[in-house]
Amino acid sequence: MNWKSRIFSTEKKYLKDEVEKHTNKLLKELDQRKEILMQSVNNARNRSQKINKDLDLRRKNLNQALNSNIANQVFNIYSEEKISRQQRIVPANPKFKKLPKFVPGKNVVQDFYLGELKESDDDQKIFEFKVIKQYKTELMVVGNLVCCDDRSIFITGYPSLILHKLKLTNESLCDLHTFKTNIFNMALLPSGDLLLSTKESNLTILSCSTSKVNPTKFSVNPLITLGVHVTSDHKILVGVRENQPKPFPVNGPRQVIMMSMDGEKEKVYHTDNKGKLIFTFPYRITTDNDNNVYVIDILDEEWRGRIVALDKTNRVRWVYTGNPDINKKQTMKPQDLVATKSDNIIVTDYHHHMIHILNTTGQCIHYLNTKDQLGINPLSLDIDSTGTLYIGCNTYNSEPNEAKIYTVSGF
Known part of the structure; x- marks a missing residue:
């Protein structure tokens, strides 16, 4: 291998390593953002499930009261339902920030333009x-x-x-x-x-x-x-x-x-x-x-x-x-x-x-x-x-x- 080939081979390896390093960094950042997004989605899902569970329990109690001949039981269920209706149920309505998009040619690596992650403009419009x-x-x-x-x-x-x-x-x-x-x-x-x-x-x-x-x-x-x-x-x-x-x-x-x-x-x-x-x-x-x-x-x-x-x-x-x-x-x-x-x-x-x-x-x-x-x-x-x-x-x-x-x- 002549001296030119050795130089280009070294430069090629260096550039490959640099691109790989920056690419891995972007992938790691994207994985972290995805994990945060999934946590938000799971929190919203858990809240929806809790609301549905509470409503199901209230519905069962009301049906029990309608079919009951025991006065104390009916009045107790009525009191619990009255308190429940006074409490405001906040719906699960989160606004999730989208994952960033990959935009090519933004990061310079030894005269080579690698892409970057860019935030979506949609989040600023909500x-x-x-x-x-x-x-x-x-x-x-x-x-x-x-x-x-x-x-x-x-x-x-x-x-x-x-x-x-x-x-x-x-x-x-x-x-x-x-x-x-x-x-x-x-x-x-x-x-x-x-x-x-x-x-x-x-x-x-x-x-x-x-x-x-x-x-x-x-x-x-x-x-x-x-x-x-x-x-x-x-x-x-x-x-x-x-x-x-x-x-x-x-x-x-x-x-x-x-x-x-x-x-x-x-x-x-x-x-x-x-x-x-x-x-x-x-x-x-x-x-x-x-x-x-x-x-x-x-x-x-x-x-x-x-x-x-x-x-x-x-x-x-x-x-x-x-x-x-x-x-x-x-x-x-x-x-x-x-x-x-x-x-x-x-x-x-x-x-x-x-x-x-x-x-x-x-x-x-x-x-x-x-x-x-x-x-x-x-x-x-x-x-x-x-x-x-x-x-x-x-x-x-x-x-x-x-x-x-x-x-x-x-x-």
Whole structure:
């Protein structure tokens, strides 16, 4: 073999190895994405099967009641059916992100153009945000927002340390009640009362019947409470940290605790699958229809943060730190999050005027520059019983203290 043949043979082998290496990398990535997609499909299938099983059981009970001559049995079945009908059944209606397509000639390997995986544009078309109405407050910031079933809302904001209960009309907000209290976060209880986190060792409850703030048995002593959330199966989730004036630096436990309605601690999310501490500052919490837990974890004083997804066995399922398309030069600074009826997680990043929409496997299936596309600066979130999204906003520097609340559809 002459010297030219040896050179070309060496180059041929090198190029073959490089192409094979890049091809294997793409195949591995595709396998991982397929596994995530199948997990989403299986989760949706399991939820559908659970709904069908529950409906079959209710149908059998009703048939038994119709054919029964025992009064107690009939009334018991009637009571159970009445409770079941009051509970909203959320259908399994997920939006799956498609597998990426192979596009030839995108990756350069020694003057050879290998293909790449490209995301489908279809995923960006499934969301068409539309502002239904906007309401003007007298606050600089709507920092907390909770929807009630009677079309009223609770909000808190800056600079006032006042909790407002407002009624939404077609044209404006009507102030029903005001409560002077320093609230860090809040969540609606099944009773209609409001559960309050005030960065103390005990959660408190604002009673809707008496309009008084009462103590509770939900204690995290000697720690203090942060984000709080009530799940659809009536569990209390609360973020906690050590009792010190400032959140940073970290000098003690940072956890998410699950409690029963009796105040008993049932679970503590503290370390991950490898024994590493999970949280730095568990700021906000939400759950999806299957009560999987999602937490905004703030990492430092600059408010850089991430979304941590937890499963029901105390494990970390995934961590989302931002979409590379929009976070190349700036780190995501999440402020609030909420789960939709279709099990998507909506996250606000008001520092960058962005809304991220994630699926339950941690993929960003849509994002929205709210300043450019809606003209708003999103901060707090909630979804009412009809599925309408409420967005509490921050004002821009030159604006008066008239932070707005928007109702939005199309997600």
